[in-house]
Amino acid sequence: MxxxxxxxxxxxxxxxxxxxxxxxxxxxxxxxxxxxxxxxxxxxxxxxxxxxxEAFTEDDGLATENCEGDDCYPDVELPQEAVDRSVEFAEVWLNPNGHNADSWYDSLLPFITDEQAELLQGVDPISVPATAITGDPVPEGAKVGIPMDTGTLTLTMTEGSNNLTGTGWLVSAIDWEQS
Known part of the structure; x- marks a missing residue:
């Protein structure tokens, strides 16, 4: 043994x-x-x-095998509620109250998905490249472009819920284009 x-x-x-x-x-x-x-x-x-x-080979109309870029998704018209919610987010994102990093982040949480919250954690509001909204929001598909004084804030909206809010429209992606 x-x-x-x-x-x-x-x-x-x-x-x-x-x-x-x-x-x-x-x-x-x-x-x-x-x-x-x-x-x-x-x-x-x-x-x-x-x-x-056979059930997995039927075309659901959402994407194709040769899909590239933003053309992969069907044209979706966002309801006014989603556009309004994107503007509310943009107003908080600009940090008009001069919050510090932690309180600014906390003020954004009701407007964003949990995944986006992880990405924004630790971001300093001083890095926000704009100070004011200068025009009306422009919805295009699932995105909303919001003209600002130094560029365009593009927000991808999705219907869902996060840890703080019930089901509603949330920002799932943030993109900035300098003008």
Whole structure:
């Protein structure tokens, strides 16, 4: 028994154990790739994946295989509520009350998605490149362009919820174009 344990816990024994584990994981992964998404059961009771793959090949109209850039998504007209919400965000983003970085960030949270909140964490409001909104918002698809004194703030709007608000229109991306 002592000799067997010495062999198992030697460097060669450990290499063999790791090799067996890696081969086992590869075998399980290969088997999982060959299993259809419906668990191997189709409508006819056979285990072919033809029935389940047909559901994924229908065109949903949202994107194509050769899709590039902003043309991948259908033209969506934002409701006025989304445009108004984007302007509210822009007004807070400009930091008219002179908040410090933490309170400015907190004031933005009700207007942005959780993903965007992560990206804005630690940003100093001094880095905001504008001081005033100079024109009416221009909605285009899911985006709203807001003219400012030094450029255009483009906000991508999405309907959803974050940790602070219920379901509504939120800013999911912020883009700045200097004029």
């Amino acid at each position: 002592n000799r067997a344990l010495r062999i198992i816990f030697s460097r060669y024994g450990i290499v063999v154990i790791i090799l067996v584990l890696v081969l086992g994981v590869i075998a399980l992964a290969t088997e999982r790739q060959q299993t259809p998404l419906d668990g191997g059961v189709s409508n006819s009771g056979s285990s072919t994946s033809e029935a389940s793959s």
